[in-house]
Amino acid sequence: MNYWLMKSEPSTFSIDDLKSRPNKTEPWDGVRNYQARNFMRDDMRKGDLVFFYHSNCAEPGIVGIATVASEAYPDPTAFDPEDSHYDPKSDPDKPRWFLVDVKFKRTFKRTITLQELKEHQALADMKLVQKGNRLSIMPVTKQQWDYILALE
């Protein structure tokens, strides 16, 4: 069992959007960063737990929990010239970009804000709270996971 944090801009796709999807599940498409891709493709397993993080919004922070609902598979939006995430260099025979399906689990009673997370020394090692970090998918240790859950 692994733990993760995945960022999404709520104006594009919020945790409420995920909750209202059929089967409460959505392909996490559009990731075009190699580190983030590698986490999904190489390390994520069905059943892993995910902190759902709202970025680039009035109150950035962790808003709830999702689960990894599939193994990794090629991101179809990379093959679609009409899609904003189209990448002509991703060949269907040798796909460059991968994704996993993500399923809604629950919404927190309150947002655990980035500001708050930064105040905890126990979380100082998280990429999330470090200056200049832009990684949209990152691993979370069991210790960090439990610590953050206790803040809710």
Next chain:
DNA sequence: GCCAACGTTGGC
């Protein structure tokens, strides 16, 4: 292989 230019992320 270097590195300047450019585009994107994301907090503020």
Next chain:
DNA sequence: GCCAACGTTGGC
């Protein structure tokens, strides 16, 4: 809307 930080691209 601004801008710092960072990743990628492409000329050389």
